[in-house]
Amino acid sequence: MTDMTKPAMIEMKSVHKAFGANQVLRGVDLSIARGSSMVIIGGSGTGKSVMLKSVLGLITQDSGQILVDGKDAGKGHSSRDRDAFLARFGMLFQGAALFDSLPVWQNVAFRLLRGSLKRPKEEAREIAIEKLRRVGLKADVADRLPAELSGGMQKRVGLARAIAAEPEIIFFDEPTTGLDPIMSGVINDLIREIVVEMGATAMTITHDMSSVRAIADNVAMLHGGKIRWTGPVGDMDASGDPYVEQFISGSAEGPIEAVR
Amino acid sequence: MTPLALLGRLGAATLGLLAALGRLSTFVVSTFSHMLRPPFYGREVLNALLQVGWLSLPVVGLTAIFTGGALALQIYAGGARFNAEAVVPQIVAIGMVRELGPVLVGLMIAARVTSSIAAEIATMKVTEQIDALVTLSTHPMKYLVAPRVLAGLLTVPALVGIGDIIGIMGGYTVATQNLGFNPATYLVNTVNFLEIHDVISSLVKGAVFGVIATTLGCYYGMNSGRGAQGVGRATKSSVETAAVLILAANFVLTGVFFSL
Numbered sequence: 001m002t003d004m005t006k007p008a009m010i011e012m013k014s015v016h017k018a019f020g021a022n023q024v025l026r027g028v029d030l031s032i033a034r035g036s037s038m039v040i041i042g043g044s045g046t047g048k049s050v051m052l053k054s055v056l057g058l059i060t061q062d063s064g065q066i067l068v069d070g071k072d073a074g075k076g077h078s079s080r081d082r083d084a085f086l087a088r089f090g091m092l093f094q095g096a097a098l099f100d101s102l103p104v105w106q107n108v109a110f111r112l113l114r115g116s117l118k119r120p121k122e123e124a125r126e127i128a129i130e131k132l133r134r135v136g137l138k139a140d141v142a143d144r145l146p147a148e149l150s151g152g153m154q155k156r157v158g159l160a161r162a163i164a165a166e167p168e169i170i171f172f173d174e175p176t177t178g179l180d181p182i183m184s185g186v187i188n189d190l191i192r193e194i195v196v197e198m199g200a201t202a203m204t205i206t207h208d209m210s211s212v213r214a215i216a217d218n219v220a221m222l223h224g225g226k227i228r229w230t231g232p233v234g235d236m237d238a239s240g241d242p243y244v245e246q247f248i249s250g251s252a253e254g255p256i257e258a259v260r
Numbered sequence: 261m262t263p264l265a266l267l268g269r270l271g272a273a274t275l276g277l278l279a280a281l282g283r284l285s286t287f288v289v290s291t292f293s294h295m296l297r298p299p300f301y302g303r304e305v306l307n308a309l310l311q312v313g314w315l316s317l318p319v320v321g322l323t324a325i326f327t328g329g330a331l332a333l334q335i336y337a338g339g340a341r342f343n344a345e346a347v348v349p350q351i352v353a354i355g356m357v358r359e360l361g362p363v364l365v366g367l368m369i370a371a372r373v374t375s376s377i378a379a380e381i382a383t384m385k386v387t388e389q390i391d392a393l394v395t396l397s398t399h400p401m402k403y404l405v406a407p408r409v410l411a412g413l414l415t416v417p418a419l420v421g422i423g424d425i426i427g428i429m430g431g432y433t434v435a436t437q438n439l440g441f442n443p444a445t446y447l448v449n450t451v452n453f454l455e456i457h458d459v460i461s462s463l464v465k466g467a468v469f470g471v472i473a474t475t476l477g478c479y480y481g482m483n484s485g486r487g488a489q490g491v492g493r494a495t496k497s498s499v500e501t502a503a504v505l506i507l508a509a510n511f512v513l514t515g516v517f518f519s520l
């Protein structure tokens with residue numbers, strides 16, 4: 001369960017990132033064990049999405065180190081190394097980021113239609129429809145365009161795309177935001193399943209405390225550009241950290257300022 | 261403002277311009293290197309050929325026919341001042357093929373294609389679709405930029421050639437219908453007067469303008485700022501810059517072709 005027993009799949013060491021004068025990450029240290037599920041919580045705008053993107057190399061950190069499977073994620077890669085690196089990842093973006101010129105099934109099967117994982121079109125389509133089914137979408141959405149779907153449906157298509165090529169490491173940026181409670185439950189179960197059955201390493205951002213409890217092995221709270229608290233999900237309620245307590249209870253009273 | 265401060269401003273502006281040119285050159289080199297190295301995205305190339313080339317035909321045709329017609333009227337009226345009305349076919353041919361065909365087609369492509377490429381790619385950037393491409397092991401330069409620039413390189417010379425012919429036909433129609441020219445003599449004069457050199461210069465200009473128009477659309481799109489405002493600014497700047505660069509390149513190419 002805990003970080004100590006298994007080697008780390010992702011390790012962030014003193015990661016800093018600023019956008020102009022806006023210091024977002026101020027020394028993030030975090031370790032995620034192979035095959036475990038880490039959930040990141042924290043206020044809006046604290047840099048959770050930036051954290052995920054810097055692991056993927058979509059954003060380059062100003063200083064600090066990010067190791068994936070023991071290797072430096074950012075440095076001196078040839079494009080082939082970079083392809084191999086990225087092929088291990090799946091990512092659900094906060095805004096789904098579907099390709100709006102492609103029908104839903106081609107979004108989901110994007111990786112399976114080109115590049116090293118390319119396979120026949122019919123097969124890719126079948127896989128896409130199967131993944132859509134797993135996120136609670138029927139086969140009839142397959143040929144629609146993303147713009148014709150509701151926000152929650154787009155989110156689930158994004159999720160299907162992230163898991164389509166069965167990656168080892170999966171990032172979910174707010175997977176249940178915009179979903180009804182029942183569908184949230186389905187998605188939580190799915191994420192749990194992916195970690196337990198496929199042995200994937202997952203890093204999930206969520207604001208939904210019931211998701212946290214359903215998905216997480218470990219929880220980390222980002223606040224003030226640093227990891228404020230991290231530990232097994234079972235310890236979360238007894239963390240003794242006023243920031244974490246305030247976040248869990250959703251109270252406006254506490255050390256975290258709620259500007260109104 | 262003191263002269264020294266003015267000098268400083270001027271220096272800063274020059275450095276800024278040089279830096280921008282440097283970034284643009286790097287972008288162009290990267291585009292062509294991606295164009296030549298696999299994987300190739302055939303479907304994207306076909307789609308770009310359709311968008312840049314085929315669908316631009318109507319606007320190119322209309323521009324050329326009206327310009328050719330107006331040119332014939334002007335030359336007839338102007339030529340009449342020194343009894344040289346008979347040169348209409350020759351001047352229309354030279355004017356269309358050497359200058360107006362390539363420049364007007366280039367500007368039309370800047371208006372139609374550069375703007376739509378910039379807006380499309382900028383929107384993809386703003387909605388994180390470009391980041392999503394990267395996480396799906398697809399290089400945006402290869403998938404989005406190279407096909408469009410290749411399409412510009414291949415189709416705009418063809419459009420210019422077609423524009424030249426339609427423009428000459430516009431002049432022919434006006435000259436034979438309204439100005440009393442003999443149809444057969446008009447065509448013979450046109451064909452005999454044009455040199456292969458003129459035609460080659462026209463097509464080379466087309467290729468250069470096509471690359472300028474598509475590259476700038478891609479460049480501003482890929483470097484778009486955030487939000488709707490970012491998209492708007494990217495689109496506006498791309499068209500402005502493409503139009504100015506096309507006119508500047510036209511001047512240089514005309515110098516190279518006709519004064520050496």
Ligand SMILES: Nc1ncnc2c1ncn2[C@@H]1O[C@H](COP(=O)(O)OP(=O)(O)OP(=O)(O)O)[C@@H](O)[C@H]1O
Pocket residue numbers: 019022024042043044045046047048049050051094
């Ligand atoms: N590309 C960027 N350029 C400039 N600033 C950025 C960029 N990306 C993020 N930021 C800034 O970094 C900060 C953190 O953003 P981030 O998206 O990581 O927040 P978050 O923790 O994911 O919030 P939320 O829960 O609302 O999604 C914000 O202040 C944001 O404005």
Ligand SMILES: [Mg+2]
Pocket residue numbers: 048049050094173
């Ligand atoms: Mg976020």
